[in-house]
Amino acid sequence: MNKKSSTPTMKDVAREAGVSLGTVSNVFNGAQVSESYKIKVEEAARKLGYKVNRYARGLKTNQTRTVAFICPGTDHPFFGDLANYINKALLERGYRMMLAITQYSLDMEQKCIQMVTENKVDGIIALTYNPDLRIDPGLPFVSIDRFYSDAVPCVSCDNYSGGTLAARKLIELGATKLLFFNIAPDVPGEPDKRQYGFESWCRSNGIPFESLISSDSLAFRPFLQSIRERIHDGKPDFDGIFCNTDKMAYVVCQILKEQGIRVPEEVQVIGFDGTNMFGDYLMPCVSSIVQPVQDMAETAVSLLLSSDKSQIPTLTCLPVHYRAGGTTREAVKLDYIYGTEDREQGRSNGK
Amino acid sequence: MNKKSSTPTMKDVAREAGVSLGTVSNVFNGAQVSESYKIKVEEAARKLGYKVNRYARGLKTNQTRTVAFICPGTDHPFFGDLANYINKALLERGYRMMLAITQYSLDMEQKCIQMVTENKVDGIIALTYNPDLRIDPGLPFVSIDRFYSDAVPCVSCDNYSGGTLAARKLIELGATKLLFFNIAPDVPGEPDKRQYGFESWCRSNGIPFESLISSDSLAFRPFLQSIRERIHDGKPDFDGIFCNTDKMAYVVCQILKEQGIRVPEEVQVIGFDGTNMFGDYLMPCVSSIVQPVQDMAETAVSLLLSSDKSQIPTLTCLPVHYRAGGTTREAVKLDYIYGTEDREQGRSNGK
DNA sequence: TTGTATGCGTTATCAG
DNA sequence: CTGATAACGCATACAA
Numbered sequence: 001m002n003k004k005s006s007t008p009t010m011k012d013v014a015r016e017a018g019v020s021l022g023t024v025s026n027v028f029n030g031a032q033v034s035e036s037y038k039i040k041v042e043e044a045a046r047k048l049g050y051k052v053n054r055y056a057r058g059l060k061t062n063q064t065r066t067v068a069f070i071c072p073g074t075d076h077p078f079f080g081d082l083a084n085y086i087n088k089a090l091l092e093r094g095y096r097m098m099l100a101i102t103q104y105s106l107d108m109e110q111k112c113i114q115m116v117t118e119n120k121v122d123g124i125i126a127l128t129y130n131p132d133l134r135i136d137p138g139l140p141f142v143s144i145d146r147f148y149s150d151a152v153p154c155v156s157c158d159n160y161s162g163g164t165l166a167a168r169k170l171i172e173l174g175a176t177k178l179l180f181f182n183i184a185p186d187v188p189g190e191p192d193k194r195q196y197g198f199e200s201w202c203r204s205n206g207i208p209f210e211s212l213i214s215s216d217s218l219a220f221r222p223f224l225q226s227i228r229e230r231i232h233d234g235k236p237d238f239d240g241i242f243c244n245t246d247k248m249a250y251v252v253c254q255i256l257k258e259q260g261i262r263v264p265e266e267v268q269v270i271g272f273d274g275t276n277m278f279g280d281y282l283m284p285c286v287s288s289i290v291q292p293v294q295d296m297a298e299t300a301v302s303l304l305l306s307s308d309k310s311q312i313p314t315l316t317c318l319p320v321h322y323r324a325g326g327t328t329r330e331a332v333k334l335d336y337i338y339g340t341e342d343r344e345q346g347r348s349n350g351k
Numbered sequence: 352m353n354k355k356s357s358t359p360t361m362k363d364v365a366r367e368a369g370v371s372l373g374t375v376s377n378v379f380n381g382a383q384v385s386e387s388y389k390i391k392v393e394e395a396a397r398k399l400g401y402k403v404n405r406y407a408r409g410l411k412t413n414q415t416r417t418v419a420f421i422c423p424g425t426d427h428p429f430f431g432d433l434a435n436y437i438n439k440a441l442l443e444r445g446y447r448m449m450l451a452i453t454q455y456s457l458d459m460e461q462k463c464i465q466m467v468t469e470n471k472v473d474g475i476i477a478l479t480y481n482p483d484l485r486i487d488p489g490l491p492f493v494s495i496d497r498f499y500s501d502a503v504p505c506v507s508c509d510n511y512s513g514g515t516l517a518a519r520k521l522i523e524l525g526a527t528k529l530l531f532f533n534i535a536p537d538v539p540g541e542p543d544k545r546q547y548g549f550e551s552w553c554r555s556n557g558i559p560f561e562s563l564i565s566s567d568s569l570a571f572r573p574f575l576q577s578i579r580e581r582i583h584d585g586k587p588d589f590d591g592i593f594c595n596t597d598k599m600a601y602v603v604c605q606i607l608k609e610q611g612i613r614v615p616e617e618v619q620v621i622g623f624d625g626t627n628m629f630g631d632y633l634m635p636c637v638s639s640i641v642q643p644v645q646d647m648a649e650t651a652v653s654l655l656l657s658s659d660k661s662q663i664p665t666l667t668c669l670p671v672h673y674r675a676g677g678t679t680r681e682a683v684k685l686d687y688i689y690g691t692e693d694r695e696q697g698r699s700n701g702k
Numbered sequence: 703t704t705g706t707a708t709g710c711g712t713t714a715t716c717a718g
Numbered sequence: 719c720t721g722a723t724a725a726c727g728c729a730t731a732c733a734a
Contacts, residue, residue: 009727009728010727011728021728025729025730028728052728053728055727059726059727059729061729
């Protein structure tokens with residue numbers, strides 16, 4: 001019957017329904033069509049298994065309802081969460097998501113932008129490290145955690161307050177001499193403010209502290225050495241550590257334990273990110289300053305898709321909060337054991 | 352100068368270079384074009400900032416070089432890894448990836464398939480739970496961890512051998528009485544074979560064991576109760592547990608510790624997945640049967656893109672291996688502290 | 703309200 | 719090797 005075995009097109013539907021092409025188009029675009037025709041068309045479409053070809057539609061309308069998310073890698077829980085929530089926010093708005101992973105390569109970041117641009121995405125959300133990124137001014141772009149220019153809205157969490165909060169918490173929980181550990185990328189970014197907030201609070205409150213920043217993203221040895229040097233007769237001369245990330249905090253805890261120092265009894269550790277083990281928000285990984293990942297995702301998507309481009313803030317900082325996770329001196333309730341029903345998102349992890 | 356402020360098209364390039372449209376097309380498709388013309392065209396393209404419009408190209412060629420990955424959520428480390436490696440494999444082959452997250456909703460799974468089909472992807476890789484999924488026979492489809500039919504190639508790890516291996520390892524490491532814990536989804540899938548392998552090995556080797564399977568994906572209470580019942584005078588009447596997933600294993604370890612039982616001294620625990628904390632393969636989360644995630648991703652992509660559809664296996668099981676992760680009685684070296692250079696993938700986690 | 707014609711940016715065919 | 723022209727599937731302005 002069909003002239004071709006390929007996927008049916010609007011023309012096929014029109015012929016099948018005995019109406020014209022334009023009428024079929026109107027039906028699928030919600031235009032005014034008499035009820036009888038509408039039904040005929042929908043029936044024909046169903047019978048033929050017709051699906052819109054969004055490529056053809058995009059070519060006409062010049063918008064694809066697709067957004068790209070460019071990030072270093074979904075194997076890191078923070079990025080995995082981000083991808084997850086951005087996808088969710090996009091899907092809710094009827095948008096599709098193209099994922100492009102850069103693996104922390106600055107070249108890849110540029111290549112990915114080129115790639116998704118060729119693909120005519122309606123916008124880009126990116127978490128990048130390349131300070132010289134060429135961004136097409138005509139294509140909506142929202143940056144996460146890195147400020148480029150007033151033309152590129154950046155969304156981040158309130159890193160400065162987070163640093164402040166970490167210092168205050170450690171002191172409230174009984175610490176007296178603090179350390180700040182960070183592995184910093186070569187280029188400056190919003191997360192640097194965690195350190196500023198931390199140090200500023202310590203200074204204005206007369207709290208003794210020291211900071212150690214390493215630039216080698218692969219090695220934790222400098223921190224191991226630093227910790228060793230500060231242990232005298234088996235006792236550390238510090239009792240609180242704020243780490244720039246949860247990963248750092250986690251490793252530091254391992255190091256401390258290996259050195260025979262008890263966490264949190266002797267030394268308390270606070271990280272940054274709010275990492276949930278296995279994506280389950282009831283399972284904290286370490287005590288941490290929690291980034292509002294879902295809010296950040298929602299905000300990034302909203303800003304990107306906002307029709308009113310005139311009133312967009314250049315930098316949006318979303319509030320963080322503190323959460324106990326076993327590396328500070330507080331009880332951590334094992335809620336998940338009991339299968340409590342009061343889950344925030346009502347998510348279930350089948351896996 | 353330009354008639355429009357919009358993105359330049361091939362026509363613009365042709366006019367700028369003083370050649371015809373067809374010539375420009377040939378240049379960008381690697382066809383034979385005289386060197387002088389080629390240079391002229393490339394210069395013009397660069398000057399105008401021309402980029403191919405893949406939507407238009409796709410409309411003509413009927414292939415988009417885009418593949419969809421449908422999965423429950425990248426917030427779970429296993430899915431995050433999978434998305435990561437599938438993306439990598441795709442990018443290496445010049446393909447783009449569309450990500451669609453279902454959040455474990457069976458309806459969403461079907462909707463996502465519809466969505467990416469409208470988007471004319473060249474194929475779909477999916478990790479789904481809906482047994483009644485309608486799969487378009489004309490669109491290449493590779494399933495992960497779920498067998499649908501001979502028409503849909505499925506890639507998984509060798510779950511059965513993994514179960515066997517877990518049992519054997521526990522015994523080798525000194526355990527004598529084993530437990531198997533699992534939270535199983537309602538529909539059967541490849542991962543069920545972990546249990547079969549485990550039980551089969553125990554039986555043929557005369558090892559006493561018990562299995563507890565729960566179907567409530569939210570609550571771990573049954574396992575808490577089961578553990579409590581098996582503790583007499585503070586001593587457990589078992590000394591090895593194999594859990595169907597690392598998440599399960601992790602929770603079980605928490606429960607055991609809370610009950611005053613030392614892991615791994617009194618009870619050893621092995622999970623399944625090979626979860627790396629923070630995506631760093633040097634940081635195991637628990638002792639585990641490691642799934643070859645990268646291989647699985649590579650294989651799924653290869654099968655999907657394979658031109659010879661006739662010789663595709665209906666089920667591909669990739670080999671697993673065991674890795675110590677601190678919940679069994681072996682030393683776990685903290686390699687990452689020392690910043691060793693011998694990393695398998697040469698990955699670096701800037702974050 | 704419904705039908706017809708045109709073009710979106712590209713590729714492919716086929717004469718020059 | 720080059721250049722004009724016809725699709726690809728859809729949306730839309732315009733005519734009926």
